[in-house]
Amino acid sequence: xxxxxxxxxxxxxxxxxxxxxxxxxxxxxxxxxxxxxxxxxxxxxxxxxxxxxxxxxxxxxxxxxxxxxxxxxxxxxxxxxxxxxxxxxxxxxxxxxxxxxxxxxxxxx
Numbered sequence: 001x002x003x004x005x006x007x008x009x010x011x012x013x014x015x016x017x018x019x020x021x022x023x024x025x026x027x028x029x030x031x032x033x034x035x036x037x038x039x040x041x042x043x044x045x046x047x048x049x050x051x052x053x054x055x056x057x058x059x060x061x062x063x064x065x066x067x068x069x070x071x072x073x074x075x076x077x078x079x080x081x082x083x084x085x086x087x088x089x090x091x092x093x094x095x096x097x098x099x100x101x102x103x104x105x106x107x108x109x
Contacts, residue, residue: 004039005065006095009055012086018051021084025053028077032057035071037064055090 013021025043032041039058046052059065068074082089 002062004097005057005059005062006097007057008093008095009057009090010093011053011081011090013051013053014084014086015051017084021053021081024077024080024084025055028073031071031073032068035059035064035068037061037067 011021022045029041029043032038037060039060040056041058042056044054044056046054059068078089
């Protein structure tokens, strides 16, 4: 079994689309958090620029992440999100948890 898959997704809503994007993301959040392999799915927006959205995501392992990627509701979200954002899809940054760091919880084990 692999370790946790951790990533940071970000995207920018087009002018006037901020609340539509927020609503889509809120709906997706409910579905993703119900996935058995989802450890964390935490969407946020930049306080000083509410059109900027960020999502911190943690999945139990590669298998859980593959299940997440294969979910039909994720494909639907991405199809609906595309025309509403500046970027060509969500911009992903892959993270590696630091082991042995206080407060790292299960990820640091």
